[in-house]
Amino acid sequence: MRLVLMGDDVFDDYEDRASVDATATDISKMLKNLLDIGKSKVEVLNCAVGKSVVANVSGSIWPDSKRKARRKAALLSPYPTNPKDGHVYPLKYLSDSKATHAILSVGWNDVKITFVESTEEKRVSELLREANLESQLSKLVTRILKRTHRLIIVFFYLPYHTRMHKMFRLPETKEAAKIVSAVATMFHKVAIKYKVPIVDLSRSINPYDSSLYIRDDPTRLSNKGRSIAAGLISGVITKYAFDDDSDSIPKAYSRDLSKRVRIDRIDGDLFPGRQKSYDTLLKHFLFDCEHAKNGTCVVS
Secondary structure (H helix, E strand, O other), rough: OEEEEEEOOOOOOOOOOOOOHHHHHHHHHHHHHHHOOOOOOEEEEEOOOOOOOOOHHHHEEEOOOOHHHHHHHOOOOOOOOOOOOOOOOOHHHHHHOOOEEEEEEEEEHHHHHHHHOOOOOOHHHHHHHHOOHHHHHHHHHHHHHOOOOEEEEEOOOOOOOOOOOOOOOOOOHHEEEEEEEHHHHHHHHHHHHHHHEEHHHOOOOOOOHHHHEEOOOOOOOOOHHHHHHHHHHHHHHOOOOOOOOOOOOOOEEEEOOOEEEEEEEOOOOOOOOOOOHHHHHHHHHHHHHOOOOOOOOOOO
16 A cells, blocks of 8 residues: 655644754654555555645746755655656656555645635635636545545545634634635535545544644644644545545544544535535534543544
8 A cells, every 4th residue: 555645834834943843743653554464565655835825736846945854854755856857746646656545635735725814714714716726626636546446535624713813814713614614515526526535634633632743833733733634644545445436425534522433425415506504513623622620632
């Protein structure tokens, strides 16, 4: 089994070696530890680059020198850049690697760009429609599936709840939830069209639990937060019927506060195109998170 991680900061992030053992910081290693059991050998390759938007995954992105230095300091493998121009070309990398599975994390940076103009859901949704985000995602998924038919989409999480959200140019949590719900409908439509499963981090990462985020940045996950993503991804890889067209119903996988994995049929439970149904589920999750006595949402 050979996995290729593609996309944005969810896969291109880690805690500094100064405070955390480097062997535990990389999500590639987390996934390998979860899946590499017995005779089943797993190789996890990573071509994700932080700050990537959908267009970067479809085309290319240049990792800046600061990111390269951080990876080197963390003793992680360098970005798979083209020696001629220093860019990472995710689709070419996916083709060359002959991967059995592609794991795509994308969308948050497309949303974040709109916050320069507005953090209100109505305007953000308008800007994303003008940018043709759903169409861009659909075209990207088409190109990935031509290279491997086993694809998992990782849907982004809510930033950590902070009263200093304006300082970080972020909407407050309730408004951010509305934005997430609007974007989720776009992702669900694409998932149904191509029968692709989704790992839904917005209903798995507790935005009121500071231990799931890096201390100085409400948009970056800690090791603990990334372990939730790794656990859900490994579960989809082992349980989803990628090779059975009759059973490969598009599903969304999330984890509640009691550590139970919830599996929703995207064409049934979540009612794509009806934002209110997802909005209700997300509100219930956030209510539980905010009022949880232990404040945790952790994969064991």
